[in-house]
Amino acid sequence: MLEALVIVGLASTLSFLLWWLHRPRGMPPGPPRSFWGDNTLDIPRVKPWETFTAWNRKYGPVVSFYLGRKPVIVLGTAQAAWDLLDKRADIYSARPRSIVALSHTGVWRMAQLMQASLSATASAQYRSLQSLESKLMLRRLLNLKDDFAYKSEITLFQMSVIFRLAYGRRVKSLQDEVVLAKIKAGSYFGEPAYKADDMSCVVNRVHRRVPGKYLVESWPILLWLPKCLQWFRRDIDKHREMDVALYMSLMHQVRRKMADGTAQPSMATIALGKQEEFGLTELETAYTLSGPWDAGVVTTLVTIDNFLLAMLHHQDAYLKLRDELDEVVGPNRLPEYSDMESLPYLMAALKEVTRWRAAAPTGFPHAVTQDDVYQGHFIPKGATVYGNIHAITQDPEMFPEPDVFRPERFLDATNAKLANFTIPFGFGRRICPGMHVANQSIYIAVARILWAFDIAPAQDEHGNSILPSTTAYTTRLVTGPEPFPVVLKVRGKSVEELIVLESERAEAEAMRWDVE
Numbered sequence: 001m002l003e004a005l006v007i008v009g010l011a012s013t014l015s016f017l018l019w020w021l022h023r024p025r026g027m028p029p030g031p032p033r034s035f036w037g038d039n040t041l042d043i044p045r046v047k048p049w050e051t052f053t054a055w056n057r058k059y060g061p062v063v064s065f066y067l068g069r070k071p072v073i074v075l076g077t078a079q080a081a082w083d084l085l086d087k088r089a090d091i092y093s094a095r096p097r098s099i100v101a102l103s104h105t106g107v108w109r110m111a112q113l114m115q116a117s118l119s120a121t122a123s124a125q126y127r128s129l130q131s132l133e134s135k136l137m138l139r140r141l142l143n144l145k146d147d148f149a150y151k152s153e154i155t156l157f158q159m160s161v162i163f164r165l166a167y168g169r170r171v172k173s174l175q176d177e178v179v180l181a182k183i184k185a186g187s188y189f190g191e192p193a194y195k196a197d198d199m200s201c202v203v204n205r206v207h208r209r210v211p212g213k214y215l216v217e218s219w220p221i222l223l224w225l226p227k228c229l230q231w232f233r234r235d236i237d238k239h240r241e242m243d244v245a246l247y248m249s250l251m252h253q254v255r256r257k258m259a260d261g262t263a264q265p266s267m268a269t270i271a272l273g274k275q276e277e278f279g280l281t282e283l284e285t286a287y288t289l290s291g292p293w294d295a296g297v298v299t300t301l302v303t304i305d306n307f308l309l310a311m312l313h314h315q316d317a318y319l320k321l322r323d324e325l326d327e328v329v330g331p332n333r334l335p336e337y338s339d340m341e342s343l344p345y346l347m348a349a350l351k352e353v354t355r356w357r358a359a360a361p362t363g364f365p366h367a368v369t370q371d372d373v374y375q376g377h378f379i380p381k382g383a384t385v386y387g388n389i390h391a392i393t394q395d396p397e398m399f400p401e402p403d404v405f406r407p408e409r410f411l412d413a414t415n416a417k418l419a420n421f422t423i424p425f426g427f428g429r430r431i432c433p434g435m436h437v438a439n440q441s442i443y444i445a446v447a448r449i450l451w452a453f454d455i456a457p458a459q460d461e462h463g464n465s466i467l468p469s470t471t472a473y474t475t476r477l478v479t480g481p482e483p484f485p486v487v488l489k490v491r492g493k494s495v496e497e498l499i500v501l502e503s504e505r506a507e508a509e510a511m512r513w514d515v516e
C-alpha cells in the first residue's frame, strides 16, 4: 500500500512538472491561478455560474481558468458563444470526458438519434399527449393539500409526458416503481435523501457536471490510486450499476412489447428499430433513451415554477397575460395549441421566462477537438468550453434591466436571434434536442393554469402576503427556485366544471392508451 502511494506521489509530481513546462501559452485572460496552477478552490460550491459571470464581466467575453490540468474556457457574451459553438461547431461539439457523469454521454451518434426523434416535426406528434396530461394536471390542481403541493402535480405532468414519449408508457403517480427506482439510484450518489415529490434527483447524472464539483474530474491522476483508496468511486459505481439495470430493463420491456405487437410508438421503438443504422450498442441505446428523463423533466418543471414566481412578482405582466387569454380563448373552452399564434404576449412571456431565470445557467460543457485561436487567444485542444447562459441572459447591453421580467423585450422582435430565442437551450450541434417538446409542455401547462386559476401569494397567519425570494435558487447544473408557496384558486364554478369534464374525457383516452 505504502509503495503504491509513493509511486502515485512521484508520478503526480513528475506529471505536474511536465505539464508546467508544456502548458499552453496565450490563453484568454482569467483569474490568477494557485501555486498548483489551477482554480478549483476559486469555484464556490453555491451558484458557481455567478462567479463565472463575475469573471466574464471582469476579464472579458472569453475567460480561461484551470480545473486541475484541464483548461476551461467560459464564453460570456452571445456573440462569443455563437462565433465558437455555432459557427465552429465542427470542432466545438464534443462533450468533455467525464469520470463521474458516466462515460456514454459523449457518444455523438446518441445525440444524433435524439435529435432525429425529437425534431420539431416529430415533437408536434406529442402535442395530443401533452394536452391530455395537462388536463389531468389541472384536475389535480383543483384539490391541492397545501400551497406547496402544486409542484408535485407539475412534476407528474412532465414526468408522464417524457416517459410516454421515451418508452411508450405513462407514469400515473410519483410512487410509480420506475420513479422510486430512479430515486433509489440517485440516493447512492451521496445526494440528500430525496422525497418522491422532489424530482431533483432524476437528473443526478446531469448534475454531476456542475463545474469543479468532483476533485477526480480536475485531477484524474487520482484514478491511479489503488481501487480500495478511490473513495469517490464507491458511489459512482453503485449508482452506475443501478442506472444500468434500470435503463436496460426499461428498454427490454419495450423490446418484448414490440415482439408481441403491443408496443406504443415511442423514442424507444424508433431507437430499437434504428439501432444498427446508428451503430449503437445495447448500453448506448439504453442511455440514449434515458436522456429525456435525465434532461427533460426538471428543466421543464423549474421553468414552469419560474413562471409562477414571476407572476407573483410582476402583476402587470400577469394581468396582461390574463386579459389576452380571456379575449382570445373566452370562458367556455380551454386554451389549445391552435391558439398559439393568437397569443403573442404569452409567447413572448414564455421566451422571457427562460431568459429571466435560465434553467441551466452554466450551460452543459462542450469540448474542443482541435487547437483554435479566437480574437488572438489560444484555445487548446481538449479544453472544456462553457457557453455561460447566465452571463448572456443577464447581459444588460442585450437585455436592459435584466432582472426585470418583461415579455415586451420579445414582442415584435425583429432581430432573428430574439425572434427565435434559443440561448437558454444551449448552442451549436449540441443544442437541446428536447426544446420543442419543452416549449410545448411549458406553453400548454402555463396557458391552462393562467386561464383556469387566480395565481396569488400565500398568506401568513396575520394575513400578509408571503412573497418568495427571486434569488434563492438551488445549486445544481439545472437550477430552480427553492420551494415556495403559491395559491391557485379556480376562477369560478363553470371553469371548475369544465376542468372536471375535460379531465374525465382525458382519463378515458388515457385508459385506452394504457390498454392498447
Ligand code: HEM
Residues within 6 Å of the ligand: 105, 111, 114, 118, 162, 291, 292, 293, 295, 296, 297, 299, 300, 303, 354, 359, 360, 363, 364, 365, 366, 387, 424, 425, 426, 427, 428, 429, 430, 431, 432, 433, 434, 435, 437, 438
Ligand atoms: C425548459 C426546458 C429545457 C431547457 C432550458 C434545456 C436546456 C438544455 C441545455 C442548455 C442543454 C445543453 C446544450 C449544449 O450543450 O449546448 C440541453 C441538453 C439536452 N437536453 Fe434539454 N432543456 C430543456 C428541456 C429538455 C427536454 C424536454 C428534453 C427531452 C425531451 C431535453 C433533452 C436534452 C438532452 C437529451 C440533452 C443532451 C443533448 C446532447 O448531449 O447532445 N431537454 N438542454
